[in-house]
Amino acid sequence: MSEISITVDGVAVNVAADQKPTQIFSERKDVVVCKVNGELRDLWSDLAAGDVVESVTISSPEGLAVLRHSTAHVMAQAVQSIFSGTRLGIGPPITDGFYYDFDPERPFNPDDFEKIESAMRKIIKDGQRFKRRITTESDALKELAHEPYKCELIGLKSGAGDEASVEVGGSELTIYDNLGRDGQPVWSDLCRGPHLPSTKHIPAFKLMRSAAAYWRGSEKNPMLQRIYGTAWPTQEELTAHLELLAEAEKRDHRRLGNELDLFSFPEEIGSGLAVFHPKGGIIRRAMEDYSRIRHEEEGYEFVYSPHLTKAALFETSGHLDWYSEGMYPPMILDEEHHPDGTIKKAGQQYYMKPMNCPFHNLIFRARGRSYRELPLRLFEFGTVYRYEKSGVMHGLTRARGFTQDDAHIYCTKEQMPAELDSLLTFVLNLLRDYGLNDFYLELSTRNPEKSVGDDKDWTEATEALRKAAEAQKLQLVLDEGGAAFYGPKISVQAKDAIGRTWQMSTIQVDFQLPQRFELEYSAADGTRQRPVMIHRALFGSIERFFGVLTEHYSGAFPPWLAPMQAVGIPVADAFADYLADVISQMKKAGIRAELDASDDRMQKKVRNAQMQKIPFMVIAGEEDQKAGAVSFRYRNGEQKNGIPIAQAIAEIKEAVSKRIQV
RNA sequence: GCCUCCCUAGCUCAGUGGUAGAGCAACGCACUUGUAAUGCGUAGGUCGUCAGUUCAAUCCUGACGGGGGGCUCCA
Numbered sequence: 001m002s003e004i005s006i007t008v009d010g011v012a013v014n015v016a017a018d019q020k021p022t023q024i025f026s027e028r029k030d031v032v033v034c035k036v037n038g039e040l041r042d043l044w045s046d047l048a049a050g051d052v053v054e055s056v057t058i059s060s061p062e063g064l065a066v067l068r069h070s071t072a073h074v075m076a077q078a079v080q081s082i083f084s085g086t087r088l089g090i091g092p093p094i095t096d097g098f099y100y101d102f103d104p105e106r107p108f109n110p111d112d113f114e115k116i117e118s119a120m121r122k123i124i125k126d127g128q129r130f131k132r133r134i135t136t137e138s139d140a141l142k143e144l145a146h147e148p149y150k151c152e153l154i155g156l157k158s159g160a161g162d163e164a165s166v167e168v169g170g171s172e173l174t175i176y177d178n179l180g181r182d183g184q185p186v187w188s189d190l191c192r193g194p195h196l197p198s199t200k201h202i203p204a205f206k207l208m209r210s211a212a213a214y215w216r217g218s219e220k221n222p223m224l225q226r227i228y229g230t231a232w233p234t235q236e237e238l239t240a241h242l243e244l245l246a247e248a249e250k251r252d253h254r255r256l257g258n259e260l261d262l263f264s265f266p267e268e269i270g271s272g273l274a275v276f277h278p279k280g281g282i283i284r285r286a287m288e289d290y291s292r293i294r295h296e297e298e299g300y301e302f303v304y305s306p307h308l309t310k311a312a313l314f315e316t317s318g319h320l321d322w323y324s325e326g327m328y329p330p331m332i333l334d335e336e337h338h339p340d341g342t343i344k345k346a347g348q349q350y351y352m353k354p355m356n357c358p359f360h361n362l363i364f365r366a367r368g369r370s371y372r373e374l375p376l377r378l379f380e381f382g383t384v385y386r387y388e389k390s391g392v393m394h395g396l397t398r399a400r401g402f403t404q405d406d407a408h409i410y411c412t413k414e415q416m417p418a419e420l421d422s423l424l425t426f427v428l429n430l431l432r433d434y435g436l437n438d439f440y441l442e443l444s445t446r447n448p449e450k451s452v453g454d455d456k457d458w459t460e461a462t463e464a465l466r467k468a469a470e471a472q473k474l475q476l477v478l479d480e481g482g483a484a485f486y487g488p489k490i491s492v493q494a495k496d497a498i499g500r501t502w503q504m505s506t507i508q509v510d511f512q513l514p515q516r517f518e519l520e521y522s523a524a525d526g527t528r529q530r531p532v533m534i535h536r537a538l539f540g541s542i543e544r545f546f547g548v549l550t551e552h553y554s555g556a557f558p559p560w561l562a563p564m565q566a567v568g569i570p571v572a573d574a575f576a577d578y579l580a581d582v583i584s585q586m587k588k589a590g591i592r593a594e595l596d597a598s599d600d601r602m603q604k605k606v607r608n609a610q611m612q613k614i615p616f617m618v619i620a621g622e623e624d625q626k627a628g629a630v631s632f633r634y635r636n637g638e639q640k641n642g643i644p645i646a647q648a649i650a651e652i653k654e655a656v657s658k659r660i661q662v
Numbered sequence: 663g664c665c666u667c668c669c670u671a672g673c674u675c676a677g678u679g680g681u682a683g684a685g686c687a688a689c690g691c692a693c694u695u696g697u698a699a700u701g702c703g704u705a706g707g708u709c710g711u712c713a714g715u716u717c718a719a720u721c722c723u724g725a726c727g728g729g730g731g732g733c734u735c736c737a
Contacts, residue, residue: 056712107665107667108666109666109667131703153672180675180692190699201690209731209732210666210731210732211666211731211732211733212664212665212666212667212731212732212733213665213732213734214665214733214734215734216663217733217734218734219663219664219733219734219735221663223665223666223733224665224733224734225666226665226732226733227664229734246699254730259671259673265728265729266729267710267729268726270728271727271728271729319737323737325735326735326736326737334698355737356737366704366718375711382732386736386737387663388735388736389663389734389735389736390734391663391664391665391733391734391735392663392735392736398736439688440698484737485737486737515734556710569697570695571694571695571696571697572694572695572696573694574694574695599692599693599694600694600699601693601694601699602694602695602696602697603696603697603698603700604698604699605697606696606697606698607697607698607699608699609698610698611698617697619696619697620696621695621696622696623696624696631696631697637697637698639696639697641696
């Protein structure tokens, strides 16, 4: 047998000419695929002299994707074995798992999951080998005649650039056969691959949920049934993932909003319209108050604008042209009719505002502006109404009525870079004050197909944004062509306590509105110039930020935001008067404190306070009373005994004023 | 908007083609000594709304409203 020279993980070796990576890596159980000359390939691939082979382990990002994609195949095989009339869509890996789209004879229900999972376990136990087979378009169409969606993909192959490329991308059209114990194919699927060597390399998986999805992501296409699953290199990692999901569910702001009596969405008001209850109101006001103070310090001026406006304003701004779908329909006022019902006098159309910027532009335009006034920073907690499609609402994070912490900055072109730089610093520091610490930035650049403004302006603005972003020393992700048509933007993405990413602030340069509103200022040389306009929201919406913080803190807000900062719990009734005095001193010191004077037992009071996630439980019994002290119990169960009253008050006040978590 | 599942007491949820139950919360009474549930009792619901089928509907059908999970969308 002749030998060939290849490179394996950087080491030159000679191997038999018919050696496959399966054999080369046979001692390394964690290697599930490999790269040959930089391209991801099955371990069953043939090798040629001079090939550079690199191992890819199951835990690497690429290995995980392959694991999950292979698990999707196993699921599809299981589904077709149980529901024989089911047609296949596509089945790519996604973050943490995979899905496969099916066109079944009836929708799946949760009971089906058990059947499918047990069929999958059997396939995994069988150790079916994934075998790659190159085919031609005409052969594939013949073989897959009973799979209309696959045939459509084959037809699309030339132009594939979307998800479909998982199935048919790459230079060759390939089918993967799953080989049974006898080496004969038991199931096949059109697929680019690569795959695990065999189904027995799937260590841990679980089907998560079924849902509908449009075929190839278009509303115009038929709905398929999608089953989501997750797959991991070890059972432990699967368990950890499921625990994370359970944790996320416990933190869900909609659930906590109810449990902690923060807000609700009364059906009578309408979908996506929240009311804040007193406790939620305290949190919200604390959030707003602090933001207001910081904005004042940064040179913002506070303005107010109405919730309603005549149509003309949104005609000027252009919103009615390209955004009317997202607006509540107009109210028509003062319309008069003839007796036959025809219109005698046309009415006035009024709209709820979906944005604040046109109002701020009118404030700018209310009188002549001088360059000396710039940058002019107009800030408003502006409540806007957007008619979101019914299916997209999600608690406070996606609502129909919400309040933006909205500001518009009008400055000269020369001022723009410095303004963007200080603005981004301000944004990030403010978010840090609210307890978010882990950020990355996204820069959205021009889509030349769909944009207004001249090249030079775009380049200048984009570079200014980029420099401001780079100065922050944070990870910067480029969103090429992702900008809105009217200007480039930076968005701040924040990670919460359990690692989920939320889009928070946006800073957007606008070339469109200053022109549409004919905004001008007088420059030093007496000429009239058009200002640069920057839109920015730090929280995005207060409601949404409220929801994000609720989930970030899991409802256990830091004292400065907590609706109740301290609750007094007497060990027994006899100490209630003593503690009542302590609590009243705390109230005088500006602390949100109450005495729990109910006739529950102490243990019950502790439990109640714990469930309300109150940061300081102030407990007093005989020992404390004798010493003129109190005891703290914190939310983590720790306690501190015999704290003199003055010191206890000072500790709470310090936690509040320094905005630290306890 | 589309697919799918759901809506029973303030909350979490049982349940039945013959108009309903539990736990917690609320209220009352008694109890009260050190860090996550004291006991007993009382009250509370046109079973989301409106139609239809039926001798009879909370239960079956449909429409509407609200919600969950996705898809699409998020200027």
